[in-house]
Amino acid sequence: MGKGKAIAGLVLGILGIILGFLNGYFSIAGLPIAIIGLILSVVGGKQLRADGQSAGLATAGLVLGIIAVIITAIAFFTCGLCIICANAL
DSSP: OHHHHHHHHHHHHHHHHHHHHHOTHHHHHHHHHHHHHHHHHHHHHHHHHHTTOOOHHHHHHHHHHHHHHHHHHHHIIIIIHHHHHHHHO
16 A cells, blocks of 8 residues: 555655756746655655655655655746746736
């Protein structure tokens, strides 16, 4: 059960990084995806450790999730807010 969450966290972390580099509207979608990936990696890692299994996928997902949150947050605040403001006028 924990392995599926760890894999999902890893995939969402990778997707968050990709969306963060695309900027604009994609960074708006990338931030929640990266945060969900972080949460799934943490929960999956705890379940894997409790079962006595290796939590390598969860650790990789956690690292990629943190990187994705940083990249998408920077892209959102530099590009995403400008796009939202320009469309509001």
